[in-house]
Amino acid sequence: MKRLPEKGATWVEVxxxxxxxxxxxxxxxxxRLPLYVYWRDDELCQVAKEAxxxxxMENGLGKKVFxxxxxxxxxxxxMTLDLLNGGPNxxxxxxTGGTESIFLAVKTARDFARKERKAKxxxxIVAPLSAHPxxxxxxxxxxxxxxxxxxxxxxxxxxxxxxxxVDDKTVMVVASAPAYPHGVFDPIEDIARIAIVKNLWLHVDACVGGMLAPFARDLGYDVPPFDFSVGGVTSMSADLHKYGLTAKGASVVLFKDEKYLDYLRFKFSHWPRxxxxxxxxxxxRAASPVASAWAVMHYLGREGYQDIARTTLExxxxxxxxxxxIRGLEILKPNDLSFLLYRSNDKSVDIDAVAEGMSAKGWFVGRCNAPPSIHLMFNPVHAPVVQEYLNDLASVVDQVRSTGRIGSLDESTY
Ligand SMILES: Cc1ncc(COP(=O)(O)O)c(C=O)c1O
Structure with a gap:
């Protein structure tokens, strides 16, 4: 078992x-990785790191002293509210991330419903099958x-x-912009109409799209209405550590109106402090991701993010x-923003075997199980490797077809 060393070592050794x-x-x-790391170049990474x-050493808990x-x-x-059309209130x-943003939105919606709607x-929460866990x-x-x-x-x-x-216990509905498994936007305007009629909280999860979709739209890509400009959207999550390209531990949870803050807050005084x-x-809380996000957003500006969106989508x-x-493969349609899924359309090309073959060549292969397909999500780190990936994929598909190899689905992405 690993134990704390008796004696320390030099930093060089460590x-x-x-x-x-x-x-x-x-x-x-x-x-090699279609998720987890979003990266453009060393220069931008250095800005994120130095900030x-x-x-x-600072602590985000100490609001008064920092x-x-x-x-x-x-x-x-x-800045994020402005990008997502938050409006004056x-x-x-x-x-720290999409999961915390979503947690806080759910907690706020629950406590709001308990108090304002006497929900008991x-x-x-009603959510499409594709919403994030x-x-x-x-x-x-x-x-x-x-x-x-x-x-x-x-x-x-x-x-x-x-x-x-939706039934009388429902307090929240969810839509994604876009959802991760198939990389598509939910019909947010239609879902918002239901939320309005039924007086429900609508959370739009834009963890992936929040820092990409506004810039894709600037460039003329077709992006459906998904943010606070859609009436009925109550809260949103948007990750800065994804397409914001900043240090990990950075996301925002946003609310349409400041009245919700009362239900977000945790207040306690029954202790001697x-x-x-x-x-x-x-x-x-670490202050580093805050500074890093602030710095990267100022360093890139709208134009910098438009460049990132352009590189990603091209x-x-x-x-x-x-x-x-490539004969034997087809792209799943539709696909939105930076996502692309492909599957086999040829009985002699087993997609699980293709996934195994690509994995053996050093590519991390993301999988979707319904329908069985291979899941890609791009950022600028992938721009230099397009041809290499395609060459490997073509040769793996040939090999799978000629050997008739059948693979097994490995879903253990996380
Ligand atoms: C659509 C969506 N929502 C939420 C999350 C959760 O974000 P995090 O892993 O930062 O907690 C993810 C992560 O991939 C996501 O794709």
Whole structure:
């Protein structure tokens, strides 16, 4: 069993050990990973890192003593609200990631419903099958239930199914912009209409799209209405550590109106140390991701993010053309923003065997099980490797066809 060393070591020695610990890790910088790491270049990464290290020791819990952190946080929230058409009364909070943003939205919706709508008992969230498991995780912690509804043929959430699933215990409905499994936007305007008529909280999960869709739209890509400009949207989550390209531990949860803040806050005073009030799940919080997000957003500006969106979506288009040209494979349609899924359309090409073959060549292969397909999500790190991926894919498909190999589905992405 690993034990704390009796004696310390030099930083040089420790650093070598850390470096060595990475031997088995994915070569993400060589574009081998279609998730987890969003990266453009060393220069941008350096900005994110240096800003983070400037605020390395501060603590986001200490609002009074670190007004700098609070101001940076307010700025980041304000910039994100502006991108997502928050309007004059909108507010938000910096969080550590999509899961915390979603947790806080669910907790706020629950407490709002309990107080304002006198909702009682085990309250429900209605969400399309493709919504992120963070909703179930939040529901688990908050003693709520998630009712999952079937998707339409086009993999988008089905407003009719959502409407039918709503009952007197339902307090929240969910839509994604876009949802991760198939990479498509739910029909947010239609779902919002149901939320308005039934007086329900609508959370739009834009963890993936929040920092990409506005810039894709600037460039002329067809992006459906998905943010606070859609009447009926009550809260949103948007991750900065995904397409914001900042240090990990950075997301925002946003609310249409400041009245919801009362239900977000946790207040406690029944201990000998006075009032304890937080608006996040965490107590002590790193300030580094806040500074990093603020710095990257200022360093890139709208134009920088438009460039990132352009590179990302042009890279996707090159993959799409290349994969479509490989006999035996077809692209799943529709696909939105940076996502691309492909499957076999030829009995002699088993998609699980293709996944295994690509994995053996060093590519991390994301899988979707319904329908069985291979799941890609691009960012600028993939721009230089398009041809390499396509060459490997073409040769793997040939091999699978000629050997008749059958693979097995490995769903253990996480
Ligand atoms: C649509 C969506 N929502 C929420 C999350 C959760 O975000 P995080 O992993 O930052 O907690 C993800 C993560 O991939 C996601 O794709």
């Amino acid at each position: 650093k070598e050990l850390l470096q060595a610990s990475k031997t088995g890790d994915s070569e993400w910088k060589r574009g 983070a290290s400037m605020f390395f 007004p700098s952190v609070q101001q940076l946080e307010r700025d980041v929230v304000a 909108a507010v938000g909070n910096f969080t 008992g085990r309250l429900k 963070a909703f179930d995780k939040a529901a688990h912690y908050l003693d709520m239930e998630v009712v999952r509804t079937p998707l339409r043929q086009d993999f988008r959430g089905d407003p009719k199914a959502i409407e039918n699933a 006075g009032n304890y009030v937080t608006e996040t799940f965490l107590g002590t 890279t996707k288009a090159r993959f799409e053309v290349g994969i479509s040209a």
